[in-house]
Amino acid sequence: MAIKTVHRPVLTFWEKLYLPQVLSGLRITFRHFFRNLFLHIAHQFGRLKHLRAAETYQYPEELRPIMSRYRSRHRLTLRDDGSPRCVGCMLCETVCPALCITIVAGEHPDPNVEKAPIRFDIDLGVCVYCGYCVEVCPEDAIRMDTGILDLAAYSREAMRLDIHELMDPELRKPLTDCNLDFPHECQIHEGELRGAWASSPEA
Amino acid sequence: MLIELSIKVALAGIVLFGVLNLAGFHTWVERKQSALIQDRIGANRAPIFGFRALGLFHSIADAIKLFTKEDIIPARVDRTLHTLAPFFSVFFALVAFAAIPFGDRLIIGERVIDLQVAQIDVALLYVFAMLSLGVYGVILAGFASRNNYAIMGGLRATAQMISYEIALGMAVVGVVMVYGTMDLAELVRAQGRTFAGGWLPLWGIFTQPIAFLIFLIAALAETKRIPFDLPEGESEIIGYFVEYSGMKFGMFFLTDFLETILVAALATTLFFGGWQIPYLTPEGFVFPWGAELAVSNLVYVMLGVTSFSVKILLFCFLFMQLRWTLPRFRYDQLMALGWKGLFPIALANVVVTAVVLLFVGEAN
Secondary structure (H helix, E strand, O other): OOOOOOOOOOOOHHHHOOHHHHHHHHHHHHHHHHHHHHHHHHHHOOOOOOOOOOOOOOOOOOOOOOOOOOOOOOEEOEOOOOOEOOOOOOHHHHHOOOOOEEEEEEEOOOOOOOEEEEEEEEEOOOOOOOOHHHHHOOOOOEEOOOOOOOOOOOOOHHHEEOHHHHHOOOOOOOOOOOOOOOOOOOHHHHOOOOOHHHHOOOO | OHHHHHHHHHHHHHHHHHHHHHHHHHHHHHHHHHHHHOOOOOOOOOOEOOEOHHHOOHHHHHHHHHHHOOOOOOOOOOHHHHHHHHHHHHHHHHHHHHHOOOOOOEEEOOEEEOOOOOOOOOHHHHHHHHHHHHHHHHHHHHHHOOOHHHHHHHHHHHHHHHHHHHHHHHHHHHHHHHHOOOOHHHHHHHOOOEEOOOOEEOOHHHHOHHHHHHHHHHHHHHOOOOOOOOOOOOOOOOOOOOOOOHHHHHHHHHHHHHHHHHHHHHHHHHHOOOOOOOOEEOOEEEOOOOOEEEOOHHHHHHHHHHHHHHHHHHHHHHHHHHHOOOOOOOHHHHHHHHHHHHHHHHHHHHHHHHHHHHHHOOOO
């Protein structure tokens, strides 16, 4: 076994006196103190806004800027007529490693389009935010670019987003009104859930 | 007699009002100053009617919280001592302020009012006595809690405070020798004269700079705050007040701030001329270049009180800045600094002062 010599730092005379070291420490804290104090006052007068006086983001009022590639809450992109771009190909549901997507495909009114989702649900309580669904989509129908990070709810049920919330990221549960005019199934119309969730044994 | 009494009560009221408010204010200063030092914003979320006032209302919120919290007295503690300890702490810290003069003599008609709650000939001794008795609150808190961590914290506090009191006392001996009095009001008056051709005031900082440094360090240790916060050590080492909750804990907290203010007041009185303003005499400003400006007694006294308050605030600011600059001492380092560092230097300072005084003669 090799012997490793550890060199302990030896304090010089001035360092042993403490006081010069204390003063140099005070210089740093005073510099921060007066710089930030000056900047805070300058901000009150609308000056020097480009220099931040504090690293703090006042969270609910002031959001931290997020990168454009950041994976936040999902949304379904829309065609010009307001119906979802999704063609119900099931690729995202298939690729999803967390099995959090449930799609029920139905016939699209336009004969040129084969299918459309009559249900599209994502359980955010299960989602791992891997972004595979976005990668795999051939129609650019699902994206994770809403920038919504405050995904919190009081129940597991409320974490399940259906097609209303996915098409309009502003919507929050509980939903009272359905304003989608293309054929789809939802609790508001049918009064009950159908599909994978409704039939799964735990539900 | 009744007038005398009411004057005393009013003076005590002024001192208590000022000191307690300043202590409450300290909680805000602590938050905001540390925030500025660490590039943060600090507490600002206690609005009253939408006014945030830079988070000033957090102090009020703290007080309300502490008063309304459950006061837990653990089952096996000594109930009497456990309850008494925080009161001892706060009482001795508050009572010490009685001897601190915060202004010169105010003359209203025939009456001469000393702006000092208690005129004590040995005011300095009195303040030190009260400061020392403050350790009772700490050791009783540790002892009465029946908690090993608490009593260890109490013992650490006691050892630390007793060790540093010696350096503190020795440092002050030099000042007492120079000015030849223990009456704090007289001591401040003696600092009103000038030297170096009238350019410099004869403040303790100029006559006893070494003593000032020792006093400052030892006084910081007396307040039990960082870098000498081994008795409590908020987050890591458990302190003497583990078994306290609610306002009883708040009182220990308050004592810390009160002692900081007391030490700031002492440093001002002993080394920075108390209420003195350079070139301001009871008759008015007398500048060394010959100019004079007469002021009335009331203005003179009020200027003095303002000067005293400003100096205390500056010291509090400095202590707070130090608290957010330095890391905590290790316990053996603490003891080594106190006994092997400060104490011998203070002793040497006394000897040197004595020799110099022998040749130069006392300052008065």
